[in-house]
Amino acid sequence: MRAVEHTVREGRFRRRRAELVYDDAGEGPLAVYAHGGFVSQAAEDRMGLFDWAPVLDAGQRLVRYDARAHGRSTGDAVDTDYTYPSLADDLLALLDHLCAARPVDAMGASMGCATVLHAAVQAPDRFSRLVLLIPPTAWTTRKTHARDNREWAELIEREGVDAWLAAKRNQPRPTVLADVPELPPTPAARVLPSVLRGLALSDLPSPTAITALSRPSLILAWVDDPGHPLSTAETLARLLPHADLYVSRTRADIRTWGDRIAQYLTQPRP
Structure with missing residues (x-):
């Protein structure tokens, strides 16, 4: 058991037809985190994917939020609300709501990784460092995913959510996720088709835009996952001017990511 207990403060704010809910814990320099698609903060915690205690123990203020229509946040069935640039706008609005006057550290996994990258391209001066976890399909690998x-x-509109979940269960899971429980999607059934179509309309920023990002970046990836191909992480590591890439091949190694992130974020700010 860790010696430090951190009080979690819930907050919420209105943003373009939605109420976004976030958890705010710790004291110190601000770091924000955006989760992956179809889950939520609570779902990721139940899955045991990432350990955020080291970040808090290292003296960071950590804000994790539920993306539009995910978890406790609300959202409408509007396809364009769930594109990566629109989700990036939500992240920037969260920074406004938090009155973040100085650049913040931003972290994101999968859909959240794309959210962070688009936000950093839109407003680079608002960010100090980026932590990009399991970058999703992009560019040449995006067409099939879309x-x-x-x-x-x-399929959901025709046969319901259960038919989609059954189809997903027939797809092989990455070995590194073999012991991770599969949970139902957190967006409501009426919104899920719009979330999927919004993601289908999306891609990472162009290589040219990413190359222009001068912010230091830590990229954390795992192997054998078609939805998060190592090729995306490797390309980002080549494109970003100041990037470090770390690749995990076992679930035990993924459990070290919290400590790696904490160590990265406690380095002197650029």
Whole structure:
């Protein structure tokens, strides 16, 4: 058991047809975290994916929020609300709500990774460092993923959410996730097709835009996951001017990510 207990303060704010809910813990320099698609803060905690205690123990203020229509946050069935640039706008609005006057550290996994990258491209001066966990399909690998999302949206509208979940269960899981429980999606059934179509409309920022990002970046990836191909992480590491890439091949190694992130964020700020 860790010696330090951190009080979690819940907050919420209105943003373009939605109420976004976040958890705010710790004291010190601000770090924000955006989770992956179809889950939430609570779902990720139940899955045991990432350990945030080292970040808090290292003296950071950590704000984790539920993306639009995910978890406790609300959202409408509007496809364009769930594109990466729109989700990035939500992240920037969260920084406004938090009155973040100085650049913050931003972290994101999968959909959240894309959210952070788009926000950093839109407003680079608002960010100090980036931590990019399991970057999703992008550029050449995005077309197939986008097609699948469109087909899944149609399947849900035609046959219901259970049909989509059954189809997903037939897909092989990465070995590193073999012991991670599969949880139902947190967006409501009426919104899921719009979330899927919004993601189908999305891609990471262009390589040219990413190359222009001068912020130091830590990229954390795992192997054998078509939804988060190592090729994306490796390309980002080449494109970003100041990037470190770390690749995990076992679940035990992924459990070290919290300590790696804490060590990275407690380095002197650029």
